[in-house]
Amino acid sequence: xxxxxxxxxxxLFMAAIYLILSRSLLRIIIGTGLLSHGAHxxxxxxxxxxxxxxxxxxxxVTDFVDPLPQALILTxxxxxxxxxxFFLVLAYRAYHELKTDDMTLMKGSEDNE
Amino acid sequence: xxxxxxIFIPLLAALFMPFFFKKISSIHTGWFVLVVPxxxxxxxxxxxxxxxxxxxxxxxxxxxxxxxxxxxxYLDGLSxxxxxxxxxxxxxxxxxxxFYLDRTKEQLHNFYIYLLMFMCAMLGVVQSDNMMTLxxxxxxxxxxxxLLIGYWNNRDKSRFGALKSMMITVAGGMMMxxxxxxxxxxxxxxxxxxxxxxxxxxxxxxxxxxxxxLILLGAFTKSxxxxxxxxxxxxxxxxxxxxxxxxxxxxxxxxxxxxxxxTPIFASSEIWIWLVTGIxxxxxxxGSFFALxxxxxxxxxxxxxxxxxxxxxxxxxxxxxxxxxxxxxxTIFKYAAFAAIFHLxxxxxxxxxxxxxxxxxxxxxxxxxIRKLGGLMSIMPVSFTVALIGSFSMAGLPPFNGxxxxxxxxxxxxxxxxxxxxxxxxxGILFPIIAWIASVFTFIYSFYFVFKTFTGKGQVDRxxxxxxxxxVGMLISPVIxxxxxxxxxxxxxxxxxxxxxxxxxxxxxxxxxxxxQIDIHVxxxxxxxxxxxLMTIGIIAxxxxxxxxxxxxxxxxxxxxxxxxLNNLYDFIIYELFDRWVGxxxxxxxxxxxxxYLSYMLGAISISVxxxxxxxxxxxxxxxxxxxxxVYQIILIIVLxxxxxxxxxxxxRITSIVSLGLVGYTVSLFFVMFNAPDLALTQLxxxxxxxxxxxxAFYHLPKYKKEEERTRFRFGRxxxxxxxxAMVTLVxxxxxxxxxxxxxxxxxxxxxxSLAGGGNIVNVILVDYRxxxxxxxxxxxxxxxxxxxxxxxxxxxxxxxxx
Numbered sequence: 003x004x005x006x007x008x009x010x011x012x013x014l015f016m017a018a019i020y021l022i023l024s025r026s027l028l029r030i031i032i033g034t035g036l037l038s039h040g041a042h043x044x045x046x047x048x049x050x051x052x053x054x055x056x057x058x059x060x061x062x063v064t065d066f067v068d069p070l071p072q073a074l075i076l077t078x079x080x081x082x083x084x085x086x087x088f089f090l091v092l093a094y095r096a097y098h099e100l101k102t103d104d105m106t107l108m109k110g111s112e113d114n115e
Numbered sequence: 116x117x118x119x120x121x122i123f124i125p126l127l128a129a130l131f132m133p134f135f136f137k138k139i140s141s142i143h144t145g146w147f148v149l150v151v152p153x154x155x156x157x158x159x160x161x162x163x164x165x166x167x168x169x170x171x172x173x174x175x176x177x178x179x180x181x182x183x184x185x186x187x188x189y190l191d192g193l194s195x196x197x198x199x200x201x202x203x204x205x206x207x208x209x210x211x212x213x214f215y216l217d218r219t220k221e222q223l224h225n226f227y228i229y230l231l232m233f234m235c236a237m238l239g240v241v242q243s244d245n246m247m248t249l250x251x252x253x254x255x256x257x258x259x260x261x262l263l264i265g266y267w268n269n270r271d272k273s274r275f276g277a278l279k280s281m282m283i284t285v286a287g288g289m290m291m292x293x294x295x296x297x298x299x300x301x302x303x304x305x306x307x308x309x310x311x312x313x314x315x316x317x318x319x320x321x322x323x324x325x326x327x328x329l330i331l332l333g334a335f336t337k338s339x340x341x342x343x344x345x346x347x348x349x350x351x352x353x354x355x356x357x358x359x360x361x362x363x364x365x366x367x368x369x370x371x372x373x374x375x376x377x378t379p380i381f382a383s384s385e386i387w388i389w390l391v392t393g394i395x396x397x398x399x400x401x402g403s404f405f406a407l408x409x410x411x412x413x414x415x416x417x418x419x420x421x422x423x424x425x426x427x428x429x430x431x432x433x434x435x436x437x438x439x440x441x442x443x444x445x446t447i448f449k450y451a452a453f454a455a456i457f458h459l460x461x462x463x464x465x466x467x468x469x470x471x472x473x474x475x476x477x478x479x480x481x482x483x484x485i486r487k488l489g490g491l492m493s494i495m496p497v498s499f500t501v502a503l504i505g506s507f508s509m510a511g512l513p514p515f516n517g518x519x520x521x522x523x524x525x526x527x528x529x530x531x532x533x534x535x536x537x538x539x540x541x542x543g544i545l546f547p548i549i550a551w552i553a554s555v556f557t558f559i560y561s562f563y564f565v566f567k568t569f570t571g572k573g574q575v576d577r578x579x580x581x582x583x584x585x586x587v588g589m590l591i592s593p594v595i596x597x598x599x600x601x602x603x604x605x606x607x608x609x610x611x612x613x614x615x616x617x618x619x620x621x622x623x624x625x626x627x628x629x630x631x632q633i634d635i636h637v638x639x640x641x642x643x644x645x646x647x648x649l650m651t652i653g654i655i656a657x658x659x660x661x662x663x664x665x666x667x668x669x670x671x672x673x674x675x676x677x678x679x680x681l682n683n684l685y686d687f688i689i690y691e692l693f694d695r696w697v698g699x700x701x702x703x704x705x706x707x708x709x710x711x712y713l714s715y716m717l718g719a720i721s722i723s724v725x726x727x728x729x730x731x732x733x734x735x736x737x738x739x740x741x742x743x744x745x746v747y748q749i750i751l752i753i754v755l756x757x758x759x760x761x762x763x764x765x766x767x768r769i770t771s772i773v774s775l776g777l778v779g780y781t782v783s784l785f786f787v788m789f790n791a792p793d794l795a796l797t798q799l800x801x802x803x804x805x806x807x808x809x810x811x812a813f814y815h816l817p818k819y820k821k822e823e824e825r826t827r828f829r830f831g832r833x834x835x836x837x838x839x840x841a842m843v844t845l846v847x848x849x850x851x852x853x854x855x856x857x858x859x860x861x862x863x864x865x866x867x868x869s870l871a872g873g874g875n876i877v878n879v880i881l882v883d884y885r886x887x888x889x890x891x892x893x894x895x896x897x898x899x900x901x902x903x904x905x906x907x908x909x910x911x912x913x914x915x916x917x918x
Contacts (some may be wrong), residue, residue, distance in 0.1 A: 003742045008847035010752055014778075016840025017759045019717060023710050023832045028768060028816050032775050035805065036762065039782050042798075044847060046789060049858070051742045056790040059867065059874035067790045068860045069876035075794055076881060077892050083801045084899035090812045091903045097816055105709055 007047040014040030027093040027103040031086065038082035042075045118174035118188045121158060122238045125151050129231035136224035144223040145213035148231065152209060155202035155238075159195060166195045167613045169620055169629040178248070183305050189244035192617025196456065197241035197372055199614075200463050204364045205234050207592035211471055212356035214589040215478060226266060226354070233259035237365050241372055246295040246305045253291065253333075256366050257284045263361060264353040276349035279685065283336050283346045291333025291373070297326035298380070311379045311624065318383045327381050330373065331390055338370025340428060341398040344421040345681045351413040355474025358413060363420050363466035368459060371424065374431050375455070375622045382435035392432030396549050398425025403556035407563060407665075408672040412473040412483040415564050416466065419509065422557065423462050426524060429550075430455035433527050437623055449623060449633060450530070453611075454523035456618045460610065461508065461516040461603060468596035469505040469564070472498050475589055476568060481579030485563075488578075489571035495584050499569045501597040508600045510561035510658070511554060511651065516603035518651075525550065525647040551650055558658030563665065710832075718835045721842035728845055737852040748788060755781045768813055776806040793877045 014036055021033030049071030057069035097103045128151045136144045162172060171191035178185050190198070209230070216223060236259055239252030257280075265277030295305075301320045302310045310317065317323060334340075339347040350362050361367070374391060381387040402422030409415045434452030475498050476491065477483045492499045504515060511521030528550040532543040584590075603610060616633045627633060661668070704711070728734045758781060761774035779802030786795035863876055863884060873879040881889050 003744050003748060004851050005736070005738065005741055005848065006744060006748075006752065008844050008851065010755065011847055012840040012842075012844030013756060014759060015843040016836045017763045019836035019839045020763055020832060023713060023835060025710070028812070029771070032762060032771050032809075035775050036759065036778065039778055040843070043782060043785060044843065046786075046791070046794075047847065048850060050740070050851075050854075051789055052740075053790065056792050057864070057876035058792070059876070066864055066876065068858050069863055069880055070858065070860045072791045072794055072877045073880040073885060073888075075791075076797055076877065077888050079794070079797055079801055080892050081895050083805060084896045086805060087808055088899045088902055090808050091906050094812050094815050095906050103816055108709075 011040050011044040025105050031089050045071050045075050119176040119186050125231040125235040129228045132227045133224040143213050143218045148227045149209045152202045152206035159198045166617050184247045186248050187244040188242045191621045193621035194241045196614045196618045201237045201365050208356045208360040211592040229259050229262040240369050244307050250292050254288050260361050263357045264350045273352040276352040280346040280350045287333045287336025290329045294326045294329030297322045314380045334370035334373040338367050338424050339421050340394050342681050348417040351417050359467050359470035363470050364463040371427050378435050378622050379624050382438040388435050392429045395425045395429030400553040403553045406560040410485050427455050427459050451527035452619045452622045454527050456615045458520035461520050464596050464599045465505040465508040468593040471593040472502045475585040480582045485567050488568045492569040494582050497590050501593045502565045504597040504600050506561040506565040510558040514604045515600050522647045525650050554654045555658050558654050559662045562662045714835045717839050721838035724842050734849045735852045736848050772809045
């Protein structure tokens with residue numbers, strides 16, 4: 003399963019990078035969303051899927067999965083959410099001020115500033 | 116201690132100059148400055164009796180003791196001679212500048228601060244025994260020279276000249292620093308004296324030749340040797356006192372000093388002798404030849420300085436041969452070092468006075484163009500006399516000091532031919548011939564300088580100013596220097612005993628134990644006719660003929676293609692190569708487009724990571740330890756892939772957003788599948804909020820543009836994304852297949868209840884074992900919230916007003 007998941011993560015990264023390299027701001031943000039999904043799944047995969055019970059103590063269970071990657075991912079999810087929210091509002095403001103969401107027009111060189 | 120402080124006295128005095136200039140503006144600030152060099156001359160003169168016996172005085176002030184860097188004032192024959200030249204000519208130049216620069220029109224405090232800074236730097240260069248402080252002072256001379264050349268900074272030419280000299284001398288200084296570092300690695304010390312003590316071991320080191328060439332580059336750029344001389348003529352835009360001081364008597368001799376100082380270390384090398392002698396002679400000939408092309412008085416003097424510096428340099432090169440021979444032969448080459456130092460003193464006297472005369476002519480007539488000048492002899496008799504003395508000495512005529520050193524120069528060059536080492540028997544004959552030709556040209560431009568300015572018809576009425584003799588104060592300094600020119604001719608041996616012989620001993624320390632052993636007696640007339648004397652007569656004869664027919668053959672200079680000059684090469688390198696080509700090249704990839712930069716970065720990362728994986732043979736796949744695949748997992752993966760594809764290729768925004776939501780919920784299901792309930796919960800909630808946010812933004816953001824549609828498939832973009840995807844997969848596969856150590860989670864699992872009193876291991880890790888992560892994750896969320904609030908609420912208009 004880990005082998006398959008490695009390919010899935012790679013695929014998510016590939017799709018994310020393809021979106022990030024596009025011109026529209028919204029696409030870029032969607033790309034970062036995909037990128038964080040890929041990264042989270044990658045952390046989980048690298049932690050291995052061994053173990054058959056969720057990491058919560060209960061009677062008679064000893065075969066927990068590794069809790070540490072889960073804690074790391076939980077932190078990462080919250081942070082990437084904060085960044086995504088900020089990024090979205092930034093895009094909204096940028097479009098409001100500059101009347102464009104095309105990255106090629108947002109160069110800020112002296113000729114179009 | 117006080118000896119070290121003396122180096123810094125000019126710098127300390129400079130602190131007070133703005134005060135004198137602003138508060139005591141009725142007195143010319145120069146008078147206050149004058150005290151400093153006069154004090155220094157007297158102070159250094161007190162060392163003469165000690166030093167002339169062959170002793171040396173050393174004082175040290177630690178600066179960075181842990182690195183072995185300290186300010187050292189090491190006075191031996193060579194550094195004392197330079198110190199006295201610097202402070203002595205400094206005093207004369209300050210006196211001259213008092214009358215040259217107007218008290219009311221010029222920013223005098225700036226001028227004198229730069230000048231004093233330079234004086235301090237120069238004293239530091241010649242007295243430093245520690246190579247690091249030597250370099251420090253060396254760059255300070257470059258900087259103060261830059262400031263002084265650009266003193267009239269409202270003129271374009273001044274700024275150009277200042278920049279050019281800065282670029283060239285600092286480039287050389289950097290090379291020199293490299294050489295110093297290499298030397299200190301070889302000898303494990305920064306002290307030049309200690310390095311001289313280890314000269315024999317250093318010469319066998321592999322880095323020896325590299326250090327040698329780097330240090331020579333520093334010396335050649337500073338001393339305006341071929342092909343680095345080009346900054347010197349442009350530095351003539353400086354005020355004339357500066358040209359007289361920096362660009363004839365002192366700073367340009369810093370390179371000479373460096374070569375002389377390092378001769379004991381490097382002279383054992385054949386490269387050193389060939390480079391120093393060869394470049395010196397080339398510079399001598401080149402400079403003397405092109406001096407005649409100049410029409411500006413200071414331009415002529417600049418080229419003549421270049422050529423005379425070449426002469427001194429070549430003599431130092433010949434003097435280095437003394438390290439390779441012994442017995443009777445080596446006296447010949449001691450002679451060369453002696454001649455170098457002697458000519459150095461002579462050049463400082465006559466060139467200083469000539470520059471001051473050029474300044475006087477400029478000051479009194481309003482022009483320095485030799486084509487407009489002429490017939491000033493009767494109007495400015497004193498200046499004419501001084502110019503005549505200076506020029507005749509430069510040409511090498513008796514009874515002036517230039518004659519003596521020119522004779523010794525010819526002797527040294529002739530002696531090369533008698534010597535069998537490094538191919539000198541085959542090529543040696545060229546040396547006296549080149550030297551002789553250069554001397555002829557020196558003779559011509561000396562005459563050209565003085566007679567075209569002061570004699571002839573002249574058009575006195577058409578000059579910008581009505582010419583008259585300069586004020587007495589302005590004439591004092593050149594007259595003193597001209598008097599020295601004559602005095603040195605008549606008492607050369609007094610100077611030789613007190614200054615030159617100790618200096619020669621510093622250059623060739625292994626050969627003597629005291630300066631008294633140098634049995635050289637300077638004589639104007641050796642009592643019989645020598646080859647040198649015949650050569651001098653030849654110089655005078657041919658020089659006179661060529662000078663008188665100058666107007667006929669001067670056209671020869673027009674034959675040289677005006678485009679193929681070293682100045683054009685410099686302009687090409689600076690303005691074409693660096694500005695246009697390099698600027699254009701960086702314009703090719705620095706497009707300002709973030710997508711390009713991202714492509715470069717991501718492409719570079721993925722290619723290098725993949726390449727490293729395969730070069731290091733780190734890629735391995737093993738199925739051992741992998742968990743089996745189940746059917747529902749396959750279904751989920753298919754859903755995820757479909758959602759992702761839909762996100763990427765959707766034509767409308769809403770499809771993209773919803774597909775992204777689909778992907779997010781699928782990820783949440785993955786978390787369920789892999790036994791991560793907390794993650795699944797969080798992911799579900801967060802994904803819901805995210806999608807809501809996206810939908811909010813959806814309302815405000817514009818529609819996807821046409822060209823963004825999926826038909827517009829870009830190869831580069833696809834390549835980069837495939838490379839990144841492949842990198843992630845490959846790294847994940849090989850990392851998974853080569854796990855070396857187990858997880859530390861066993862500890863958490865065992866102690867979660869006993870130590871932390873909780874049952875949910877993930878939550879206990881978040882708030883107990885690793886609570887700091889959570890604290891700052893909360894901080895991140897708060898910052899994001901505040902930033903979002905600020906971005907929406909606070910709006911500054913273009914004018915900076917709050918709306």
